[in-house]
Amino acid sequence: xxxxxxxxxxxxxxxxxxxxxxxxxxxxxxxxxxxxxxxxxxxxxxxxxxxxxxxxxxxxxxxxxxxxxxxxxxxxxxxxxxxxxxxxxxxxxxxxxxxxxxxxxxxxxxxxxxxxxxxxxxxxxxxxxxxxxxxxxxxxxxxxxxxxxxxxxxxxxxxxxxxxxxxxxxxxxxxxxxxxxxxxxxxxxxxxxxxxxxxxxxxxxxxxxxxxxxxxxxxxxxxxxxxxxxxxxxxxxxxxxxxxxxxxxxxxxxxxxxxxxxxxxxxx
Ligand SMILES: Nc1ncnc2c1ncn2[C@@H]1O[C@H](COP(=O)(O)OP(=O)(O)OP(=O)(O)O)[C@@H](O)[C@H]1O
Ligand SMILES: [Mg+2]
Numbered sequence: 001x002x003x004x005x006x007x008x009x010x011x012x013x014x015x016x017x018x019x020x021x022x023x024x025x026x027x028x029x030x031x032x033x034x035x036x037x038x039x040x041x042x043x044x045x046x047x048x049x050x051x052x053x054x055x056x057x058x059x060x061x062x063x064x065x066x067x068x069x070x071x072x073x074x075x076x077x078x079x080x081x082x083x084x085x086x087x088x089x090x091x092x093x094x095x096x097x098x099x100x101x102x103x104x105x106x107x108x109x110x111x112x113x114x115x116x117x118x119x120x121x122x123x124x125x126x127x128x129x130x131x132x133x134x135x136x137x138x139x140x141x142x143x144x145x146x147x148x149x150x151x152x153x154x155x156x157x158x159x160x161x162x163x164x165x166x167x168x169x170x171x172x173x174x175x176x177x178x179x180x181x182x183x184x185x186x187x188x189x190x191x192x193x194x195x196x197x198x199x200x201x202x203x204x205x206x207x208x209x210x211x212x213x214x215x216x217x218x219x220x221x222x223x224x225x226x227x228x229x230x231x232x233x234x235x236x237x238x239x240x241x242x243x244x245x246x247x248x249x250x251x252x253x254x255x256x257x258x259x260x261x262x263x264x265x266x267x268x
Contacts, residue, residue, distance in 0.1 A: 004037070004090040005252055007097050008115035012148060013128055014102030017121035017174035019047035020212055021205055021246070022099040025119075026069045027055075027221045028247045029095055036069040037089035041082075041108055042101040049073040055219025066224060069097065074107065082107050086114060095252070112155040117250055118167050120148075121174040121205060122191075124184040132171070133194040140186045142194050149198045169200040170250060176207040203249030209239055 009022040022038070026048075030036040040049040052071045059066040070093065074080050089096050098115075100108035112118055122128045126135055131148040135141070145153075156167050171191060177184065191202050206212060215221060222240045 004086075004093050004096045005116050006086065006111075006114055007095065007117045007119060007250070007252075008100065008108075008111045009098065009119045009121065010100040010108055010112055011120045011122065011131070012102060012104055013122070013131055016102065016123060016128060017172075017205065018102065019045075019051070019099050021119065021121050021172060021174060022097050023048055023051045024206065024221050024243055025247055025250070026052075026095075026097040027067065028223055028243055029097075029252075030067040030069045031221075031223045032247075033067075034095050035093045036095045036097060037093040038069045038071040038097045038099070039082075039085055039089070039111075040071065040073045040099050041105070041111060042099060043073060043075050043077075045101065046073050048099040051216055051219050053219070054217055058218045058220065064224070066220075076107075082110055082114075109151070109155060112152065112167065113158045113162070115167050116165070117252065118152065118155075118169045119172050119250070120169070120200075121172045123175050124173060124177070124187045126183075126187060126190075129187055129190060129194075133190070133198070135190050140190055142190055142197065145194065145198050149194075152200075153198070168251075169198075171195070171200050171202045172205040172246065172249075173202065174205040176204060178207065203246065204242070205246050207239070207242060209235070211236065211239065 007025065009018040011018060026036050026038045038048055038052065040046050049071055052068060055066055055068050058064070059068065070089065072085060074082060074085060086096060098111045100111055129135065131146055133145045133149060134143045136143050152169055159165050159167055195202055211222065222236055222243055
């Protein structure tokens, strides 16, 4: 039975960075020589698929060899079944990256149940954290996990029933700013506190950089040094480093497919 490591990017909060981080992770792994496939579950926006289409067009236009994941947009209207798409890619890929829409969606839920690694990008804001856990207005301590933690908890239980596997849940802090603001410190502290109760890991993601918004039309990432050419500056060296650290933080090599991750604490 073919097996690939499945990484699902999901957060019902729109605009939290699912597509941006999923593309960067998929391309970084492909650039590192891994056989990567990507599935875009956002049939309407298709940000991940459009990004990779732009990338293929750039490769063709410039003649640059740009490592590009195989990809498909999931479309139930075309008769797609998610399990079939996953199985099809798993036959000849080592990693499958799934990007999901920023809303509750039955297929996104199924992709969470199937995930070996679930990545939830989140901005350092109590508004974003509110989906994961509610914070006391006076003390900023966690009062209780929220509906999204419960949704993931249910998905993890379903996964256990299906094949005894576990979902390694990673909260990825996106759009990090390097100013030490008091509010961000409080959010980070609340996230750490919640991580123990709900059973997720917190890893640093990408910092807030204009370049992440500008690379889309060419389908490039900061790892595409030559193609970016003279535009690469000092800041981009640091940005490439944070991209590598983000991928390292996912700790994919530590999770051979469908093996037990450390035990997960109950949500609630
Ligand atoms: N690290 C970053 N620095 C600067 N801009 C960013 C960063 N991450 C994401 N963005 C920008 O934020 C916006 C939302 O990001 P993205 O589309 O990746 O989020 P999403 O979670 O996929 O959204 P949706 O829920 O609509 O699918 C985009 O304009 C993107 O370019
Ligand atoms: Mg998106």
